[in-house]
Amino acid sequence: MTALDLSSPVAVVGTGTMGQGIAQVALVAGHPVRLYDTVPGRAREAADAIGVRLDRLVEKERLTGAGRDAARARLTPAESLDGLAGCALVVEAVVERLDAKQELFRALEDVVGDDCLLATNTSSLSVTAIGGALRRPGRCVGLHFFNPAPLLPLVEVVSGFATDPASAARAHDTARAWGKTPVGCADTPGFVVNRVxxxxxxxxxxxxxxxxxxxxxxxxxxxxxxxxxxxxxxxxxxxxxxxxxxxxxxxxxxxxxxxxxxxxxxxxxxxxxxxxxxxxGRGWYDYREGAERPGPHTAEPADAPAYVVARGDLGPAGELLALIREAGIEVRAEDVRADGVRTEDADRGTRLVLPGGGRLALADGRAPAASRDTVHFDLALDYRAATRVALSAPPSAAPRTVAEATGLFQALGKKVSVIGDVPGMIVARTVARLVDLAVEAVAKGVATAEDVDTAMRLGVNYPVGPLEWSRRLGADWVRGVLGNLHECAPSGRYAPSPALTRHAYAADEQEGTSS
CATH class of the missing domain: 1.10.1040.50 (N-(1-d-carboxylethyl)-l-norvaline Dehydrogenase; domain 2)
Known part of the structure; x- marks a missing residue:
């Protein structure tokens, strides 16, 4: 392990919310920390603010009083950049402008030793470009913390084009020693989280x-x-x-x-x-005092159908059949072709047939209006645990079909939201695109599959990582959804990436081999 020794001083330049958070993380980990800001007196104010946060940690019994006192003793505001001499790591959290970061790092090179790591907390700028201003660009690495830094575990460790692998390894191991979960990634737009x-x-x-x-x-x-x-x-x-x-x-x-x-x-x-x-105070919602939060559209209660006819394999929604039976609704099987699809339905996928003759199908990216009397239902992470299901009712759907579809899901204990005629609905199109960008990122060497999934779970609290989602859904199903969306809107926005196509073929071959 190449983490910095706890006796090594760490400097943070820029004392806004993120800078203070990063300083607190290094401080609680046990390092001497020096704070610097170009605005006179700002570093002292930041040190005081961090001291207040340490007091709160003691109140919450996350830090002992002795630990707080020792941390405060290790925290030093610096009056100038010269006060950062001797630091083993400097993390900048200044304004998100390339020229400002380059100017800062050029000045730091005249102050710190040759073995000092220079880390940028940028979330959108090129680490390569920031390091390009240095005489020794190999020491420059991205350490992208997520706000609030003391609470969120993820840190993206970004290697620029010229970053020395040893510098990236030291930054990675230091972040882990600080109690964070680091993921390594290449210097591409958005890194992992903001890209995917x-x-x-x-x-x-x-x-x-x-x-x-x-x-x-x-x-x-x-x-x-x-x-x-x-x-x-x-x-x-x-x-x-x-x-x-x-x-x-x-x-x-x-x-x-x-x-x-x-x-x-x-x-x-x-x-x-x-x-x-x-x-x-206002955005999509109104946060002003006394403002009411609008609720989602929820369908009125409807009668459950007495039975449904299952045609073919429902794929990612297959567990619905067990839920329907558990709700006391009869599931009738219908003879199908060897590949699981009736001949007359071969171009429309598999579905449930309701007593009135209307159909209920999982959203697959095709325009609902292009189907006959068919209502689509949205993808769910877990249909058993889901508390709400969206239905898309095109003008071609008969009122009875909408009512029977609504009553069916309500009988399963789900709230129902009937939305407009939208290809891919909400969850299906979102997850399909997340999977596509994640697969592409791995294929292009941005990060490993494991690190991509870790980054998305910890960085933005996704329930599962996109690559895990792909395994659950099947890469071919994801590619099919995107292909259908691309036919509906052929701008290129939904075109499956070549990486996803290769991924789907590989998954099919592996499944064929295992069977």
Whole structure:
């Protein structure tokens, strides 16, 4: 292990919220910590603020009084950059501007020793470009903490083009010694989390822009069916609409305006109006005193059908058949072809047939309006645990079909949200795109599959990592959803990546070999 010795001083430059958090992490781990800020007196104020946080840790019995006193004794505000001489690691958390970070690191090279690591906490700039200003660019590494740094475990350890592997290893091991979970990644736009997570926000915004559902309903479906901790609209309100849009725009520009990362016009208008989320009192939701939080659209109670006819394999929704039987509803099997599909349904996939003759099918990315009397239901992380299921009812669906589909899921103990005619619905299209970007990131060497899944679980609290989701759903199913979405909207936004296609073929071959 090459972690820094606890006797080695660590410096933090920039004493905003993130800088203070990083300093607290290093301090509690046992290092002497020096704080510096270009604004006179700011470092002293930050040290006082960290002292208050240490007091709270003692109150919560997460730190002893002796530990707090020792930590305070190790914390030193620096009056100038010269006060950082002798540090083994300097972490910058200054303004997110390339010129400012390059200027800082050039100045630090004249102060610190040749073996001092220079780490940037940037979330959107190129580590390679920041290190390019140095005489010794091999010492520059990204240490991207997530806010609040003392609480969130993930740290992305980013290797720039010129970063020495030994520098990355030392940064990685030091973060682990600080009690964090580091993941290594290459210096690409958005690194791991901010690259792979874009569809979570983008698809929710797209459904809203297409008038498929309101924000409260989309958020409820993502939480209660998709298993996400928060919905996209409430999460961006928490992050700050301006911050979230800025990251999206930065990733989009860095990928040469790749259509898969295109920012949302609806979010742009929200930012322009000053509705930045919780910090401004209003965003997608109203946080002002006395304001009521809108609830999701929930269907009125409907009668459950007496039976359903199962045609073929429901794939990722296969567990529904057991739930339907447990609810006391008869499941009738129908003779099918050897491959599990009736000849007349071969071009429309598998589904349930309701007593009135209408059909109920898992969202597969095709436009519901293109189907006959068919209602689609959304993907769920776990249909047994899900408390809400979304249905998409196109104009072609008979009222009886919608009522029977609604009553069926209500009989399973689920709330039902009926949304508009939206291909891929909400969870299915979101998860499919998350999987695609994750598979592509691994294929391009951004990070290992294990690190991608770890980053998404710990960095943005996803219920499972995208690669694990791919294994559960089947890469071929994911590719099929995206292929159908691409046919509906052939802009390139939903085109399955070559990496996903290779991944699907490999999974098919492996399954064929094992069988």
């Amino acid at each position: 997570a874009r569809p979570f926000y983008a698809e929710a915004l797209a459904v809203h822009e297409d008038r498929g559902a309101d924000p409260a309903t989309i958020d409820a479906v993502l939480r209660e069916s998709g298993g996400f901790r928060m919905g996209a609209f409430e999460l961006t309100d928490l992050i700050g609409q301006d911050v979230n849009e800025s990251v999206t725009h930065s990733v989009w520009q860095a990928f040469f305006q790749d259509v898969r990362f295109t920012p949302s016009l609806a979010q742009r208008r929200l930012v322009e109006s000053g509705r930045l989320g919780r910090k401004s």
